[in-house]
Amino acid sequence: MCNSNSNEQTALTAPDKKIVRALQEDFPLCEEPYKILAERAGIDEEKFLERVKDFLREKKIRKMGAVLQHRTAGFKSNALCVWNVPPEKLLEVAEIMSAHSAVSHCYDRNPAPNWNYNLYTMIHAKSREECDAIIAELSKLTGITNFQALYSKKEWKKTAMKYFDDEPSTNDE
Amino acid sequence: MELSSFDKSLLNLLQGSIPVCRRPFAELANRLGAEENFVLERVRRLKAAGYLRRIGTFFNSDNLGYRGTLVALEVQPSEICAVAEAINNYNEVTHNYEREGKFNLWFTLLTPTVEREGKILSEIRSLRGVEDMINLKSNQKFKINVQFKLQ
Numbered sequence: 001m002c003n004s005n006s007n008e009q010t011a012l013t014a015p016d017k018k019i020v021r022a023l024q025e026d027f028p029l030c031e032e033p034y035k036i037l038a039e040r041a042g043i044d045e046e047k048f049l050e051r052v053k054d055f056l057r058e059k060k061i062r063k064m065g066a067v068l069q070h071r072t073a074g075f076k077s078n079a080l081c082v083w084n085v086p087p088e089k090l091l092e093v094a095e096i097m098s099a100h101s102a103v104s105h106c107y108d109r110n111p112a113p114n115w116n117y118n119l120y121t122m123i124h125a126k127s128r129e130e131c132d133a134i135i136a137e138l139s140k141l142t143g144i145t146n147f148q149a150l151y152s153k154k155e156w157k158k159t160a161m162k163y164f165d166d167e168p169s170t171n172d173e
Numbered sequence: 174m175e176l177s178s179f180d181k182s183l184l185n186l187l188q189g190s191i192p193v194c195r196r197p198f199a200e201l202a203n204r205l206g207a208e209e210n211f212v213l214e215r216v217r218r219l220k221a222a223g224y225l226r227r228i229g230t231f232f233n234s235d236n237l238g239y240r241g242t243l244v245a246l247e248v249q250p251s252e253i254c255a256v257a258e259a260i261n262n263y264n265e266v267t268h269n270y271e272r273e274g275k276f277n278l279w280f281t282l283l284t285p286t287v288e289r290e291g292k293i294l295s296e297i298r299s300l301r302g303v304e305d306m307i308n309l310k311s312n313q314k315f316k317i318n319v320q321f322k323l324q
Contacts, residue, residue: 011238012237012238020232020237023229023230023232024229024230024232026229027191027228027229027230029198029213029216029217029220029228030213031196031198031199031209031213032195032196033197033198034193034194034195034197035195045195049193049194049195052193053193056193058236059233059236060232060233060236060237061230061231061232061233062231062232062233062317063189063190063231064190064191064192064193064229064230064231065187065188065189065190065191065228065231066184066187066188066191066225066226066227066228066229067188067225067226067227067228067231068184068188068224068225068226068321069223069224069225069226070226070321075321080270080272080279094313094315095315097315097316098315098316103316104316105314105316105317106314106315106316107243107311107313107314107315107317108311108312108313108315109243109309109310109311109312110309110310110311110312112307112308112309113307115245115276115307115309120243120309120311148274150272150273150274150276150279151272151273152270152271152272153270153271153272153273153277154257154270154271155269155270155271156257156258156260156261156269156270156271156278157257157260157261157266157267157268157269157280158267158268158269159267159268160227160267161232161234161239161265161267161283162264163232163234163237163239165264
């Protein structure tokens with residue numbers, strides 16, 4: 001839906017890559033944050049603001065804004081719930097699940113051998129019991145009864161991607 | 174730190190968007206009927222107190238030419254720590270979670286080319302203790318925007 005695009009659209013020029021690199025660093029909490037970002041990119045502020053607006057229009061940037069800690073809103077439990085949905089019902093089921101406020105992410109994914117799940121939802125709630133109740137509700141709403149709730153045991157990594165990072169990965173020999 | 178009703182309004186606005194203009198916090202202040210300096214002070218406090226996971230730019234990786242995937246591994250429990258740490262070393266891995274179930278380690282991978290993705294996955298597949306790996310490509314993202322309305 002929102003990610004069909006051709007490669008022509010995605011080619012970024014060297015100055016655009018500089019803008020992306022500047023934008024992915026900490027957003028300055030001061031009166032003129034874009035001026036500082038523009039300086040980092042070595043571009044005039046006016047031009048920089050125009051390009052940011054272009055990127056928003058072209059959906060290279062999904063949003064300029066903030067994401068809350070889930071805990072802030074009282075969400076202490078999260079489950080990745082995977083569903084086995086008949087392909088012809090996928091869109092309809094995805095729409096019902098996406099409409100639920102406890103669902104933060106909803107993706108389709110290709111099934112794998114011995115893993116027939118094709119719809120993935122992230123569910124947030126105040127407790128595991130509440131998560132389970134929401135999953136039961138989603139199951140009832142959609143009629144999908146073949147699913148698994150995968151609760152997280154440990155967060156090993158959660159970071160923002162560094163795009164066009166010239167530093168080679170540490171795993172590169 | 175307790176959230177005031179002003180903080181909640183501010184967080185709800187910030188989750189929606191930061192204006193793209195010379196003085197974005199002045200514009201937010203204007204909408205909230207407050208002073209620019211007061212808004213900046215509150216945002217800094219909220220960030221320092223850990224209420225904001227991230228503030229700034231959220232890219233759509235597909236439209237920057239990157240390809241993303243979710244990978245699940247079945248790892249011997251005794252090796253899970255070493256495998257998780259090896260995976261974390263890749264800059265291309267943004268999320269890595271241990272979960273309950275047969276597939277007990279789940280990570281997301283973003284790469285500029287299919288070759289790079291293949292190379293990383295084959296390196297990870299050959300780590301000691303990795304017994305199975307599934308690469309779960311997505312075709313359609315139905316919902317990706319995480320917003321919580323505070324009241």
